[in-house]
Amino acid sequence: MGNFRFGKHGWRVCTVFVFLISYFLSLTSPASGVYFSCSTGGEKTVALTFDDGPHPVYTREILGILEQYGIRATFFCIGCNAGQYPEIVREIAAAGHEIGNHTYGHPNLGCAAYEGARAEILEMENALPADVETRPRLFRPPGGMYCDEVCRAAADLDYSVILWSVDTRDWAHTAVEDIAENVLTNTEAGDIILFHDYVSGDSPTPEALRRILPELIERGFSFCTVGEMIGK
Numbered sequence: 001m002g003n004f005r006f007g008k009h010g011w012r013v014c015t016v017f018v019f020l021i022s023y024f025l026s027l028t029s030p031a032s033g034v035y036f037s038c039s040t041g042g043e044k045t046v047a048l049t050f051d052d053g054p055h056p057v058y059t060r061e062i063l064g065i066l067e068q069y070g071i072r073a074t075f076f077c078i079g080c081n082a083g084q085y086p087e088i089v090r091e092i093a094a095a096g097h098e099i100g101n102h103t104y105g106h107p108n109l110g111c112a113a114y115e116g117a118r119a120e121i122l123e124m125e126n127a128l129p130a131d132v133e134t135r136p137r138l139f140r141p142p143g144g145m146y147c148d149e150v151c152r153a154a155a156d157l158d159y160s161v162i163l164w165s166v167d168t169r170d171w172a173h174t175a176v177e178d179i180a181e182n183v184l185t186n187t188e189a190g191d192i193i194l195f196h197d198y199v200s201g202d203s204p205t206p207e208a209l210r211r212i213l214p215e216l217i218e219r220g221f222s223f224c225t226v227g228e229m230i231g232k
């Protein structure tokens with residue numbers, strides 16, 4: 001077999017592999033409170049999600065685009081960024097968007113212990129500005145990596161675990177046209193679509209949204225937060 005090394009793309013392949021294993025395990029023995037997508041009862045509704053922010057530039061740009069189309073979305077913030085940009089957290093909440101918990105420091109929780117996962121969730125909550133009244137109820141483990149202990153910690157804190165069913169791969173600086181084609185080809189009712197409002201370097205996300213959103217609206221899709229979609 002030769003030596004297997006984590007080369008340039010090795011960790012991404014590993015992430016995808018673990019994600020697929022998690023996904024198929026979830027199909028055969030679904031962990032309670034873990035969502036990749038959600039039945040919408042025939043409604044042509046999808047949920048847009050934005051991870052890793054707030055970002056001092058891109059989050060506001062995305063908020064402006066969502067406002068233009070009257071769309072509310074779910075922002076899975078990282079606690080350390082929320083602490084750095086509290087005013088943007090307030091703007092997200094004031095615009096009617098949902099704030100989800102994406103840990104404090106974005107660790108890999110694939111093999112996490114209960115207490116470690118619990119601490120990350122609570123530390124993120126504590127990093128939110130005190131005047132943002134709504135406590136998050138949705139938790140997205142970084143990279144989609146989780147284990148039973150993470151689910152147990154999240155459930156004990158009254159969180160649902162939210163993954164995704166459409167990955168834009170915007171975090172990898174995927175070309176705008178490829179993001180748009182991927183989303184427009186694969187999006188179906190009930191999908192949870194993964195974007196990032198925090199991308200290091202140049203982000204393709206705002207421009208991709210400008211291409212994707214009018215087309216989805218033209219096709220009859222409507223949008224809701226993940227909390228609304230799962231009834232939480």
Ligand SMILES: [Zn+2]
Binds near residue numbers: 051142143
């Ligand atoms: Zn993330």
